[in-house]
Amino acid sequence: SYELTQPPSVSVSPGQTARITCSGDALPKTYVYWYQQKSGQAPVLVIYEDSNRPSGIPERFSGSSSGTMATLTVSGAQVEDEADYYCYSTDSSGNQWVFGGGTKLTVL
Amino acid sequence: QVQLQESGPGLVKPSQTLTLTCTVSGDSVSSRSYYWSWIRQPAGKGLEWIGRIYTTGSTDYNPSLESRVTISLDASKNQFSLRLTSVAAADTAVYYCARDDFRRLNLNYYYMDVWGKGTRVTVS
Numbered sequence: 425s426y427e428l429t430q431p432p433s434v435s436v437s438p439g440q441t442a443r444i445t446c447s448g449d450a451l452p453k454t455y456v457y458w459y460q461q462k463s464g465q466a467p468v469l470v471i472y473e474d475s476n477r478p479s480g481i482p483e484r485f486s487g488s489s490s491g492t493m494a495t496l497t498v499s500g501a502q503v504e505d506e507a508d509y510y511c512y513s514t515d516s517s518g519n520q521w522v523f524g525g526g527t528k529l530t531v532l
Numbered sequence: 533q534v535q536l537q538e539s540g541p542g543l544v545k546p547s548q549t550l551t552l553t554c555t556v557s558g559d560s561v562s563s564r565s566y567y568w569s570w571i572r573q574p575a576g577k578g579l580e581w582i583g584r585i586y587t588t589g590s591t592d593y594n595p596s597l598e599s600r601v602t603i604s605l606d607a608s609k610n611q612f613s614l615r616l617t618s619v620a621a622a623d624t625a626v627y628y629c630a631r632d633d634f635r636r637l638n639l640n641y642y643y644m645d646v647w648g649k650g651t652r653v654t655v656s
Contacts, residue, residue, distance in 0.1 A: 425595070425596070453638070453639075454639060454641075455637075455641055457643045459579075459644075461579075465649075466628055466647040466648065466649055466650055467579065467628075467644070467647055468647075469643065469644065469645055472643055472645075473635075473641070478645070510578065510579055512579075512581075512643065514639065514641070517639075518639035518640055518641075519592075519595075520594075520595060521581050521592075521594075521642065522581065523578055523579040523580065523581065524578070525578050526578045526579070
C-alpha cells in the first residue's frame with residue numbers, strides 16, 4: 425500500500441521559519457495537499473495542488489514539491505500556528521488516497 | 533456557508549454495524565461539482581480516508597476497509613451515510629464527513645475543502 429512519510433515533530437521559535445516535509449514515491453507525478461488540525465478541531469485545508477493557498481489562509485503558509493518530497497513552509501511562525509499538519513495525496517494510479525502520519529508543529 | 537454535521541450512535545458493540553449520517557446545509561449532495569467523503573481519526577493518531585461518493589452514486593473506498601464499508605446518498609434529505617460492518621475496537625475513532633472538491637487532470641484529484649466537526653464513536 426502507498427505511504428506518505430512525515431517527521432513526527434518540528435519545533436521553532438516564534439518568528440522563525442518552520443518546514444514540514446512529506447515524502448512519497450508518487451509525488452513527482454501527483455499533487456499534494458496539506459491540512460492543519462488544531463487540538464480538538466477538524467482539519468483545515470491550508471495548501472492544495474502543491475503550492476496553492478485557499479482564500480483566508482495567511483500568506484505565511486506556502487508549499488512546494490520537488491521529486492519525491494513536498495514541503496510545507498510556515499514563514500514567521502506564530503504561536504497560533506501550533507497544530508498537527510498532515511499531507512494528503514494519491515498513488516500513481518490515482519486509486520489510493522492516503523494521509524501522511526502527521527507532524528506536530530510546536531512554536532515556543 | 534456550507535456546513536456538514538455528523539450524527540449517529542456514540543457507542544457500538546463489537547461485531548455490530550456502525551451507521552453514521554452527514555447532513556449537508558448550504559450545498560446539495562446532488563451537486564455535480566463535488567464528491568462527499570468520510571474520514572476517521574483514532575484518539576491520538578492520524579487521519580484515515582474511508583471513502584467518497586458522487587451524486588451519481590459512484591463510490592471509491594479505501595482498499596483496507598472496502599470489504600466492510602458502504603457509503604450511500606439520500607438526495608431528498610440532503611444527506612450521505614457511512615455503514616461499517618463487523619466493527620471492532622480498532623474502529624473506535626472520531627469520524628468526520630467532508631465535501632470533496634475535485635479536478636480532472638493527469639489523474640482525478642480530490643481534496644476535502646469543508647469538514648464537519650466530527651463525531652466520536654466507541655466500539656465496546
